[in-house]
Amino acid sequence: MKAVVFSGTTEGRRFSKKLAALGAEVTVCVATPLGAEEQGEMAGITVHAGRLGPDAMAALLTGADLCVDATHPYAVDVTRNIRAAAAQAGVEYRRLLRARSPLPEDCVVFGTAAQAAEYLAGTKENILLATGAKELAAFAPLDPARLYPRVLPTPEGIAACEAAGIPHRNIIAMQGPFSCQLNKALIEQFHIRYLVTKDGGAAGGFAEKVQAAAETGVQLVVLRRPEEVGETEAGLFTHCQEILKWSH
Incomplete structure (x- = not known):
């Protein structure tokens, strides 16, 4: 299974490592050298550092089995571009959500x-x-x-x-x-x-x-955090396990 994870977040790093540990071939995309530094190195993971436009994203997604969008909850434009690129490349798109926080009453x-x-x-x-x-x-x-x-x-x-x-x-x-x-x-x-x-x-x-x-x-x-639809890390991980099971 080939997966492309758009990351630069704690969840993205954690999820990409769990996928690689399952035996998936993972490409992690981060916007900056700092993101690459935080991702670190691990067998099964290739890191691509640098901001990408929708066409470059689509080219990178070509041949992948899954596109995981684990970018920051406030990176609305990036998420829009990733979703469009996945559609262009004909790759399944999944959004990994970060849990919201309870807001204090006096804020x-x-x-x-x-x-x-x-x-x-x-x-x-x-x-x-x-x-x-x-x-x-x-x-x-x-x-x-x-x-x-x-x-x-x-x-x-x-x-x-x-x-x-x-x-x-x-x-x-x-x-x-x-x-x-x-x-x-x-x-x-x-x-x-x-x-x-x-x-x-x-x-x-x-x-x-x-x-x-x-x-x-x-x-x-x-x-306020933008409204969005997606799934939890646990739910998405289960989905990836299913894909890997069927691909063997």
């Missing part, structure tokens, strides 16, 4: 980063942006001196901060997920009053952010 929730930025425009205190480099442009209209973005320690992450006019002393370039203690230390160090985050689930350290916000009294601002 404020918005559908987009722009809406969150609009809400924050009416405030004066410091903001810890734990939403990733891609969302930074939406917060650029706010006073950059108030913004403390936590981004991946990559040239792209730093460049996104610079493009948004963030002072270098405010840039927190680190790779998560982070403990509650570290979140609290950053909140206290930079006198944070608002913590903006996505519901990244357990793999994204969401619970630790919720706890840190509760224990320091900062306002938690959550970007």
Whole structure:
């Protein structure tokens, strides 16, 4: 069985390794060298690093038995492209979902980063942006001196901060997920009053952010997760076992 896993997430790494252990021939696609570094090396797995357009995705999927989309829950455009590429290549597409987190009652929730930025425009205190480099442009209209973005320690992450006019002393370039203690230390160090985050689930350290916000009294601002349909890791793994059983 040949499977292509579009990954860059904890679930994608875990699932691709379980598939390879079953004897499947797995190609894992990640967008960045950092994703490849996190994936690591394992027999039965070939890693492809670099962003792909729909046509390149379809070419990579040609001859595969299964396409597994294990990309981040907020990577809506990527998921759309993968689904289209699988259809183009005539390969079965399956979406691996990350479980949602319960949201605390006292958090404020918005559908987009722009809406969150609009809400924050009416405030004066410091903001810890734990939403990733891609969302930074939406917060650029706010006073950059108030913004403390936590981004991946990559040239792209730093460049996104610079493009948004963030002072270098405010840039927190680190790779998560982070403990509650570290979140609290950053909140206290930079006198944070608002913590903006996505519901990244357990793999994204969401619970630790919720706890840190509760224990320091900062306002938690959550970007709502896009609605999507898919299946659990256990359900998809069972499906793969069935495919392998029939292919022998």
